[in-house]
Every structure is written in C-alpha cells, then in structure tokens.
Amino acid sequence: MSKKAIIYTSYHHNNTVNLLKDAVNELEYDWYNLLRDKDVKIPINDYETIIFASGIYYSRMHKIMVRFLLENKDELEEKKVLAVITAGKNPSGYAKRVKTHFRNLGILNIHVFSCLAFDTYGPLKLIGGVNKGRPNKGDVSKLTSFLEEHI
Numbered sequence: 025m026s027k028k029a030i031i032y033t034s035y036h037h038n039n040t041v042n043l044l045k046d047a048v049n050e051l052e053y054d055w056y057n058l059l060r061d062k063d064v065k066i067p068i069n070d071y072e073t074i075i076f077a078s079g080i081y082y083s084r085m086h087k088i089m090v091r092f093l094l095e096n097k098d099e100l101e102e103k104k105v106l107a108v109i110t111a112g113k114n115p116s117g118y119a120k121r122v123k124t125h126f127r128n129l130g131i132l133n134i135h136v137f138s139c140l141a142f143d144t145y146g147p148l149k150l151i152g153g154v155n156k157g158r159p160n161k162g163d164v165s166k167l168t169s170f171l172e173e174h175i
C-alpha cells in the first residue's frame with residue numbers, strides 16, 4: 025500500500041489534529057507534529073500522499089509549517105498534497121490564501137479543506153471564545169468525504 029503522512033502544527037485547542045484524527049484511520053498514516061518533533065528528519069520521499077494540517081495563526085499557517093514547506097517544496101511537486109486548516113473565522117477565505125501559498129511554491133496539485141473552529145485567542149477568551157463545539161461531527165464527515173475524493 026502507498027505510504028501516507030500527516031504533518032501538522034496544532035496547539036491552540038488541538039482543533040486541527042483532533043479533526044483529522046476523527047476523520048481518518050489513524051493507523052494508515054505516519055504522524056509528524058512539527059512543533060514537537062523539531063529534530064526529526066521526515067523521510068518525505070517515502071510518501072506518496074502528504075496532508076499538511078495547521079491552525080491559522082495571524083492569518084497564515086504556523087510559521088514553522090511555512091518554513092517547512094519552503095525548505096521541502098521541490099520534493100513535494102510530484103506528490104499528492106492536501107492541506108487541512110482550521111480558523112476562528114472566514115475559513116474559506118483562508119483556504120484561498122493557503123491554496124495560493126502552495127501554488128506559489130510550485131505545488132500546483134493542491135486541494136485545501138478548511139473548517140471553522142473553537143477560538144479563544146486574545147480578547148475572545150473574555151467572552152468564552154467563539155465557535156464552541158467546532159469542529160463537530162458534520163465537519164468530520166465533510167473532511168472524510170474530502171479525503172475520499174482526493175486521495
């Protein structure tokens with residue numbers, strides 16, 4: 025079977041990684057947490073399919089993810105590459121930006137899934153956050169369908 029990896033940055037509420045864990049069979053993927061496994065050399069060439077997953081922080085994917093993509097873009101051109109992002113607002117707007125980001129790196133065959141998610145950043149904490157309960161079961165089944173379509 026072709027090998028698949030999920031490379032992720034997710035720390036605010038683990039919204040992004042938990043969404044993926046609920047949507048896939050965990051055992052079918054090798055998981056890499058870029059925020060934790062800083063010194064791990066990811067054998068990108070071993071994988072046919074890679075899902076990059078990140079929360080949106082200050083309007084972009086995590087800067088460690090951005091750096092990883094820049095450093096590894098040449099190896100990604102020929103692969104099946106997908107992105108999954110979660111955000112506190114306007115997920116489809118961020119999906120467009122993320123798609124452009126990948127395309128500007130030369131990763132043209134990119135599909136992006138975006139989802140609204142719980143957010144307590146900054147002043148939002150004072151009101152108990154927004155989008156409580158998201159991602160929810162509906163989001164999980166949309167992601168499952170998205171992955172079935174594109175992998």
Ligand SMILES: Cc1cc2nc3c(=O)[nH]c(=O)nc-3n(C[C@H](O)[C@H](O)[C@H](O)COP(=O)(O)O)c2cc1C
Nearest residue numbers: 034035036037038039040079080082083112113141
């Ligand atoms: C430091 C920080 C900055 C954020 N900036 C944005 C932003 O610019 N736009 C937005 O929609 N959400 C923003 N959020 C909310 C996150 O995108 C949202 O909670 C996301 O689901 C976090 O993913 P995670 O739990 O996987 O880390 C921000 C959250 C944090 C902690």
